[in-house]
Amino acid sequence: MKVLGISMGRRMGNSEILLKQALKACEEEGLEVAFIRLHDYKINPCTGCELCTKLNRAQAADPEHKNPQTHCMYPWDSDDYRQLIDLCEGSDGLILAAPAYHLMPPGIGTVMLNRNHCAGLAGKYWPVPESEHRVCATIGVGGSDWTSLFLPILDFTATEMIGSKMRLVDHMKLHRTPAIGMVLCNQEALDRAKLLGKRVADSLKEGTTYFRGGAEDDGYCPVCHNSVMVVRHGRFACAICDYEGDPVIVDGKIDHINWDGGIEITRWSPAGVQHHDDEQFNVVKFIPGKGYVFTEEQKTAMEEGRKVWGKYLDPVMPKR
Numbered sequence: 001m002k003v004l005g006i007s008m009g010r011r012m013g014n015s016e017i018l019l020k021q022a023l024k025a026c027e028e029e030g031l032e033v034a035f036i037r038l039h040d041y042k043i044n045p046c047t048g049c050e051l052c053t054k055l056n057r058a059q060a061a062d063p064e065h066k067n068p069q070t071h072c073m074y075p076w077d078s079d080d081y082r083q084l085i086d087l088c089e090g091s092d093g094l095i096l097a098a099p100a101y102h103l104m105p106p107g108i109g110t111v112m113l114n115r116n117h118c119a120g121l122a123g124k125y126w127p128v129p130e131s132e133h134r135v136c137a138t139i140g141v142g143g144s145d146w147t148s149l150f151l152p153i154l155d156f157t158a159t160e161m162i163g164s165k166m167r168l169v170d171h172m173k174l175h176r177t178p179a180i181g182m183v184l185c186n187q188e189a190l191d192r193a194k195l196l197g198k199r200v201a202d203s204l205k206e207g208t209t210y211f212r213g214g215a216e217d218d219g220y221c222p223v224c225h226n227s228v229m230v231v232r233h234g235r236f237a238c239a240i241c242d243y244e245g246d247p248v249i250v251d252g253k254i255d256h257i258n259w260d261g262g263i264e265i266t267r268w269s270p271a272g273v274q275h276h277d278d279e280q281f282n283v284v285k286f287i288p289g290k291g292y293v294f295t296e297e298q299k300t301a302m303e304e305g306r307k308v309w310g311k312y313l314d315p316v317m318p319k320r
């Protein structure tokens with residue numbers, strides 16, 4: 001079994017050092033490990049051409065196509081994305097380590113995630129069969145404690161990159177670590193990263209996918225184990241999982257949340273994917289392989305609008 005570690009941080013920075021602790025623990029448990037620095041990989045940003053949406057959906061609808069190929073306007077040899085996704089697909093476990101940049105993971109992580117739209121990896125495994133038992137874990141480092149959106153997005157990125165549908169077995173977040181490599185002065189953090197690696201290894205060896213993080217890392221959402229909520233119609237919904245529930249207040253504080261049901265009603269389930277598709281394709285018809293099919297009324301409005309808005313304001317181009 002193989003565990004891939006991806007660092008989005010500086011060369012021999014805090015993320016990388018913690019990631020290496022975790023990978024070493026996996027290795028000590030007899031697992032094969034590999035490590036990459038994301039900054040070494042050139043990844044073209046997604047342009048939203050939607051070629052992948054058209055073609056992957058057409059192939060997914062065809063039962064003969066068990067493993068839909070990736071489709072993209074970028075030729076495969078124009079960047080290193082194919083190599084990256086091959087490494088992810090060839091791994092049973094993924095550990096993603098990243099610094100916080102402006103409350104979030106670095107942009108390079110989002111560039112990687114956006115390109116994943118064309119790999120069709122995220123939707124491939126549901127329910128996760130024994131033969132495709134894949135898990136992930138994340139490590140986050142912040143210079144201060146400005147990290148509110150950081151771990152939820154990093155967790156989402158990791159589970160999408162390994163196609164595990166939120167099979168997150170652990171996550172850790174370290175604050176107040178601004179200088180390069182200063183995590184080496186923090187034995188508690190190094191030990192915590194080692195434990196994270198051991199938990200990934202144990203999950204893979206046992207064939208289980210449950211969250212093994214301790215109470216201090218466990219958020220209110222029982223699926224992604226974060227606590228970033230959207231308040232919708234007076235109810236809570238996990239911003240990551242779209243899992244809805246009602247907070248139960250005891251002594252003026254939220255004691256727990258009464259969630260609606262199980263993981264089968266979250267974003268990560270077939271019902272969640274169906275909801276996503278209904279939201280898009282109930283407003284405009286979509287034919288796999290062909291694309292959007294507009295009504296005459298929609299066509300007229302769009303043609304007229306494009307004539308007007310296409311002429312309005314030329315973009316300011318960069319000087320080169």
Ligand SMILES: Cc1cc2nc3c(=O)[nH]c(=O)nc-3n(C[C@H](O)[C@H](O)[C@H](O)COP(=O)(O)O)c2cc1C
Nearest residue numbers: 009010013014015099100101102103142143144146
């Ligand atoms: C562009 C940039 C933005 C940052 N934004 C945040 C932030 O919002 N919150 C925070 O806690 N740290 C922030 N930091 C600090 C880094 O998270 C911190 O230095 C971290 O240790 C870097 O990890 P590395 O050594 O693995 O690269 C920022 C650093 C940079 C370069």
